[in-house]
Amino acid sequence: MTVDTGATSGPAVLQESRRSVLVRRVASSWRGARPALLGYLACKVMGIAWLAMKSAGGDTSLSTSLGYVWDAQWYLGIAQNGYGHADLVPGYGGGPAGRWQDLAFFPLYPGVVRAFGEILPMGAVGTALLITCVSSFVAAWGIHALGTALHGARAGLLLVLLWGLLPQAFIQSMAYPEAMFTALSAWALYALVTRRLIPASLLAVAAGLTRPLGVAVVAAVVVTAVLASPRGRRTLAAVLIAPLGLLGYVVWVGWCMGRPTGYFDVQRDWNTRVDFGQSVVQAVSRVAAGHVSAVEQVSVLIVIAGLVLLWTLLSSRPPAAVVVFTLVLVAMAVGVSGFVQIKPRFLLPGFTLLLPAATALAKARPVSVAVTLVALAGVSLTYGAYFVTSGYTP
Numbered sequence: 001m002t003v004d005t006g007a008t009s010g011p012a013v014l015q016e017s018r019r020s021v022l023v024r025r026v027a028s029s030w031r032g033a034r035p036a037l038l039g040y041l042a043c044k045v046m047g048i049a050w051l052a053m054k055s056a057g058g059d060t061s062l063s064t065s066l067g068y069v070w071d072a073q074w075y076l077g078i079a080q081n082g083y084g085h086a087d088l089v090p091g092y093g094g095g096p097a098g099r100w101q102d103l104a105f106f107p108l109y110p111g112v113v114r115a116f117g118e119i120l121p122m123g124a125v126g127t128a129l130l131i132t133c134v135s136s137f138v139a140a141w142g143i144h145a146l147g148t149a150l151h152g153a154r155a156g157l158l159l160v161l162l163w164g165l166l167p168q169a170f171i172q173s174m175a176y177p178e179a180m181f182t183a184l185s186a187w188a189l190y191a192l193v194t195r196r197l198i199p200a201s202l203l204a205v206a207a208g209l210t211r212p213l214g215v216a217v218v219a220a221v222v223v224t225a226v227l228a229s230p231r232g233r234r235t236l237a238a239v240l241i242a243p244l245g246l247l248g249y250v251v252w253v254g255w256c257m258g259r260p261t262g263y264f265d266v267q268r269d270w271n272t273r274v275d276f277g278q279s280v281v282q283a284v285s286r287v288a289a290g291h292v293s294a295v296e297q298v299s300v301l302i303v304i305a306g307l308v309l310l311w312t313l314l315s316s317r318p319p320a321a322v323v324v325f326t327l328v329l330v331a332m333a334v335g336v337s338g339f340v341q342i343k344p345r346f347l348l349p350g351f352t353l354l355l356p357a358a359t360a361l362a363k364a365r366p367v368s369v370a371v372t373l374v375a376l377a378g379v380s381l382t383y384g385a386y387f388v389t390s391g392y393t394p
Contacts, residue, residue, distance in 0.1 A: 029145055032153060036144040036160040037137060043164035044136070046377065047384060048173055054385040065388050067125035072175035074102050076124050078110035079117060083256070103253045103266045108209040108245075109177035128175035135179040136172045140164065142186030143351050149193055150318070151359045158369070159358035163351045165376040167302055168344035170384035181210045182349040185325065188217050189352070192224045192321035197234045200224075201241040208246030213349060216328035218242045220321045227320055275337040283340035295341055295390065298383055302344040306330060309353040316356050326352045 048062075055062045068076065077085050086101040109131070117127040140160045147156030163169070172179050184207040191200035204221045208214035225238040254262035267273070280303055286292045287300045310330050314323065330353075333346035347353070361369050 029141070032148065033141045033144045033156075036157045037140055039157065039161050040137065040140040040164045043161065043169070043377070044133075044173065047170055047381060050381045051170065051173075051385055051388055054389050063125060063129065066173055067129045067175040069174070071105070072128070074105050075110045075113070075175060075177070076128060078102055078105060078107070079113040079128070080124050083107075099269055101266050101269065103256060103263070104270050104272070106177070106208075106210055106212070106214075106249055108206060109180050112180070125175065129173070132173060132175060132179045135183050139172075139179055139183035139186055139351075142183055142190055146186055146190045146193065146352075147355065147358060149190060150322075150355065151362065155355075155358045155362040158361045159351065159354055161373060162354045162358055162361075162376070165373060165380045166344075166348065167298060167380050167383040168348050169380050170388060171345050171348055176345070177210050178345060178348050181207060181213060182351065184210060185217050185349055186351065189220065189321050189325060192220060193319050195228070197221070197225050197228070197238040198241070201238040204242035205245035208243065209249060211349075212246075213329055213332055213346065214246050216325045216332065218246055219328045220325040223324045224319075224321045271337060273337050274335055277334050279337045280334055280340060280343065295383075295387055299340045299344055302347065303334060303340065306347045306350065306353055307334070309356070312356040313353055316359075318352070318355060322352050322355070326350055 051065075052062050055065060074085075083102055086099045112131055113124065113128045116131060117124055120127050120130070122130065140163070143163055144156040144160050147159035149156075164172070184203050188200045188203035188207060191197075191203060200221050204214070204217045207217040221242040222239050225235040225242075229235045250263045253266060254260045256262060257265060259265070280300075283292075283296060283300050284304075287297050307330070310326060313326060329350045330347070333343055333350070361372060364372075
């Protein structure tokens with residue numbers, strides 16, 4: 001006669017227990033986020049309906065305007081044909097002739113579009129727009145989770161609505177990786193503030209494969225890990241894992257180009273370089289002189305507002321992860337050369353800039369909240385429709 005001591009079933013029971021705890025946490029987070037997601041859905045439907053109405057009768061369909069413009073063409077090209085495409089250009093910004101190569105664009109978003117394009121019967125553009133849509137809702141869920149963890153459910157709800165009503169919120173519906181990157185960033189920051197280093201580092205790997213701005217997520221993970229436990233195993237693991245996506249892609253591009261600086265050479269051909277905000281200062285000067293378009297004027301205002309919000313955020317003393325992520329993201333968005341019209345797009349994942357506004361609105365009267373959201377909706381709809389229908393590309 002043998003007696004089952006339960007020794008072999010112990011690990012299985014423990015694993016099952018952890019799995020059930022995880023399921024309960026996800027279900028609880030989902031239930032709490034439903035009002036925010038419904039509010040975000042209303043923002044998204046309103047924005048797309050407005051764009052559709054403004055685009056009606058034009059030469060370009062709404063799906064083309066949202067899914068096959070500027071950088072989106074490069075991402076779709078990678079999704080359909082892989083890397084290896086380049087456009088010869090006579091000169092850019094007065095510079096010498098060069099080549100724009102698709103190696104400047106990170107692989108996760110087009111890779112996901114390619115994978116789902118194999119099984120979804122809607123073409124590359126439709127698949128890309130669907131993935132962006134789903135990513136934006138995952139981002140809204142993560143933003144709510146972080147806002148709730150830091151300042152309560154009401155602030156989490158308002159944080160999502162503010163992000164959904166940004167003037168550049170229409171980019172959340174375009175075939176760009178910003179929504180996917182925001183989702184990865186939001187959940188990585190949530191993992192950090194809830195002391196889950198390894199999940200945060202894995203999300204940082206994915207973020208580093210999505211946008212160059214992934215360095216902001218990597219930096220947040222590394223700094224948080226070191227501050228939490230300078231000599232712990234988990235700290236070492238997080239520090240080693242987090243940069244793998246970003247560094248891996250940079251190394252791969254260097255290998256493709258045949259030199260270690262290959263990725264930076266590709267970016268230089270695109271006239272992308274650190275200029276410490278010189279391009280923004282020049283844009284402000286042009287706006288002050290009154291010789292620019294309405295889009296450029298609003299873009300400059302968005303950048304200035306972002307800097308003001310950054311100062312307000314830092315004054316509120318948020319967690320280190322939020323500080324590092326936001327500082328690095330804003331520094332890259334503002335301190336790298338490029339047209340000022342694309343700066344709002346780079347600031348879009350910086351939802352943490354809205355934390356002070358969300359916490360202030362959470363304490364305000366319902367009438368004040370309603371007036372603020374309606375005003376933001378008006379600005380967002382007007383700017384988005386003008387940007388898309390006027391042929392500008394972020």
